Amino acid sequence: MKNILITGGTGFIGSHTCLLLLEKGYNVFIIDSYINSSENSLKKVLEILENKKQSVRKKLYVIEGDLKIKSDIDKVFQSSIKVNKSIDAVIHFAGLKSLSESINEPLKYWENNVVGTINLLKIMEKYNCKTIVFSSSASVYKAKSDKLLKEDDICEPVNPYGYTKLTIERILCDLYKSYPSHWRIASLRYFNPAGAHYSGLIGEDPFGNPNNLYPQITKVAIGKLNEIKIFGSDWGTKDGTGIRDYIHVMDLAEGHLSALNHLLKEKPQNLTINLGTGKGTSVLELIKIFEKVNSIDIPFSFDKRRQGDKAFVVADISFAKLKLNWEPKFSIEDICRDGWNWQLNNPNGYLN
Ligand code: NAD
Ligand code: UDP
Numbered sequence: 001m002k003n004i005l006i007t008g009g010t011g012f013i014g015s016h017t018c019l020l021l022l023e024k025g026y027n028v029f030i031i032d033s034y035i036n037s038s039e040n041s042l043k044k045v046l047e048i049l050e051n052k053k054q055s056v057r058k059k060l061y062v063i064e065g066d067l068k069i070k071s072d073i074d075k076v077f078q079s080s081i082k083v084n085k086s087i088d089a090v091i092h093f094a095g096l097k098s099l100s101e102s103i104n105e106p107l108k109y110w111e112n113n114v115v116g117t118i119n120l121l122k123i124m125e126k127y128n129c130k131t132i133v134f135s136s137s138a139s140v141y142k143a144k145s146d147k148l149l150k151e152d153d154i155c156e157p158v159n160p161y162g163y164t165k166l167t168i169e170r171i172l173c174d175l176y177k178s179y180p181s182h183w184r185i186a187s188l189r190y191f192n193p194a195g196a197h198y199s200g201l202i203g204e205d206p207f208g209n210p211n212n213l214y215p216q217i218t219k220v221a222i223g224k225l226n227e228i229k230i231f232g233s234d235w236g237t238k239d240g241t242g243i244r245d246y247i248h249v250m251d252l253a254e255g256h257l258s259a260l261n262h263l264l265k266e267k268p269q270n271l272t273i274n275l276g277t278g279k280g281t282s283v284l285e286l287i288k289i290f291e292k293v294n295s296i297d298i299p300f301s302f303d304k305r306r307q308g309d310k311a312f313v314v315a316d317i318s319f320a321k322l323k324l325n326w327e328p329k330f331s332i333e334d335i336c337r338d339g340w341n342w343q344l345n346n347p348n349g350y351l352n
Helices: 010-022 038-049 070-082 099-104 106-126 159-176 213-223 248-267 284-292 318-323 333-343
Strands: 003-007 027-034 060-064 090-092 129-135 184-190 192-194 229-233 247-250 270-275 300-303
Touching: 003 010, 010 027, 010 038, 010 099, 010 248, 027 070, 038 060, 060 070, 060 300, 070 106, 090 106, 090 248, 099 106, 099 159, 106 129, 106 159, 106 333, 129 159, 129 248, 159 184, 159 270, 159 300, 192 213, 192 248, 213 229, 213 284, 213 333, 247 333, 248 270, 248 318, 270 318, 284 333
Parallel strands: 003 027, 003 090, 027 060, 090 129, 129 184, 184 270, 192 247, 229 300
Antiparallel strands: none
């Protein structure tokens, strides 16, 4: 069975992907600095698997380390060799992701996301590991009014965070071109990940106040925030509020597995692929669906538009379907149910 390094594996998407890979029998190595996460997420991942009578303790190796420090990454590759499971491929989630923080602290974002990735790629080269699935983002695109976004559409980020993602895609592209017959690369552009594993044992646990809409809705539902402030009611959409493509985090995890398997079995290539659902949901619709599915009120009020915001960001997912034979299985109702189940069972996230 293949040995996979997951950077940022204790975070929101990383922990759900780690669960899926362990379930499928992969050996999983994790490097995480815990700058935005808790190692308790992995304890819960093990609990979910043990509840299913799957013992995977000998398949999971966790190392605290920072991608900004090359020797930390080296240590993970060394430890994989020591246990005779040298790393075959990397799923690279580790990164900082707050759009607003990236505007206030751009150097922190460039250093963490871009320097961290360059360090990772150098160490991968050193150990002749040349397969990588990278977490990119829909924030690289220039928005189109009401058209689905395709991978070859114009990219024009509006904040440093988006630029770090686009820059990393560029670096990966250059790297691929430098050794076309070596590297296997997939940059996956996620739309709006949300929801949680159905068990309610793992989910999204942002440090501090979340910026994103979905975790704010669950925080209002649990009573930690008073209301949702809707950023703008005049966006020129069907109800005037912003439209996004919310994708269940387990669908996203499956997307990573499909991309990984595709890369491992096909010839070297460099792919850029949208992972979304192709369906748009407005802010008001999301609030209403959450209220209906969970029988709970979500108070809201209208506020002014957020700087740099977009009206409509929804994926065209035909390339993912074609190339990876992947498509999302969960609905927006599932996202609302599972995300609330996690929040309700863990009002304080992983601090419980
Ligand atoms: P997250 O913050 O929950 O997880 C990121 C993980 O990376 C955390 O565990 C954090 O501690 C770790 N990390 C950050 N910098 C590190 C470093 N230098 N060294 C080691 N570990 C480090 O975020 P997430 O939602 O799981 O997102 C995962 C990836 O997907 C990120 O790269 C993010 O930019 C990207 N992404 C997320 C979204 C989203 O809305 N969640 C959307 C598009 C893209
Ligand atoms: N949004 C909002 N109030 C909030 C946070 C977000 O109205 O407190 C809106 C935002 O304007 C956008 C949608 O919710 O239309 C999704 O925003 P989010 O930040 O979650 O994702 P992104 O804009 O990065 O896709």
